[in-house]
Amino acid sequence: MIITSGEMKLEDGPVRSSLRRRRQNFIVDFPSMKNGRSMQCDAVLESAYCIWLEHDPQVVKYYTQPHTFIWVDDSQPYRYTPDFYVVLTCGDGYFTEVKHDFGKQRARRLAKLDSFHALCFKEGWAFQRRDEQSITGSTMFQTLKALYSRLRPYNEQQQMYFYHYLHQRAWPTTLGDLLQDSAAPDTATICFNLFTGRLMADLSQRLTLDLVVDRVLPHE
Structure with missing residues (x-):
């Protein structure tokens, strides 16, 4: 060739x-x-x-x-x-x-x-x-697509508040509980951190309010 x-x-x-x-x-x-x-x-x-x-x-x-x-x-x-x-x-x-x-x-x-x-x-x-x-063809793609359409790109001020919030509540929780918590970061920030792996969840499942969400421990 x-x-x-x-x-x-x-x-x-x-x-x-x-x-x-x-x-x-x-x-x-x-x-x-x-x-x-x-x-x-x-x-x-x-x-x-x-x-x-x-x-x-x-x-x-x-x-x-x-x-x-x-x-x-x-x-x-x-x-x-x-x-x-x-x-x-x-x-x-x-x-x-x-x-x-x-x-x-x-x-x-x-x-x-x-x-x-x-x-x-x-x-x-x-x-x-x-x-x-x-x-x-997978459920995971539909979940990732839904998250990506709702997220906001990295914002330093929002992320600083997100990291502070991680230590203020009990984990794991559900996506519905997060969205209903008036002290939680906004929806776009939550979606950003789910999409990028800063919050743990089984993204092979459909994106519903019952999705279990956990924080990522420092050593992980």
Whole structure:
């Protein structure tokens, strides 16, 4: 394989300008906490994938349509732009392709993805494929989505009060009791701390008032 594309410049923003407006396939601006700005996604499913990236503590930041790769594989030229490049706390990263159903992709498209996967292996990169079922098919996704839609990004003043509040009440409790407590932080702050793991809860369950919530002890 021979790579003929230039150097990847991540800070330049999406390299692909999409004009697509088909059903379930249009520009979505996702408000990213980790990147501190809106991320331009080519589809609603891609913006849904961002919720997992925001929740994953191993993810530092991520880029949408990060780079267009051009390479030759067995005399066949390819051109491909991954949907995401994800940077991890360990310094490593991986590319991700998002599709509703890879089983319904054209043979030519799958051949391109297979060739890019082989290129990644050769170069020491990582490559993932995520479909609709793996992104939105779980109860946990619905819970994370509900929390993310209600949270407020980190606010130092609100967080200082949150940490003070942690020591003022008995734990565990329920989400309903927290929301009814007039002394508790506001709903957006509670959702932020549930989403980011500063409050413990089984997020694989539906988000209801009966959800059991506990504080995270210092040694945890």
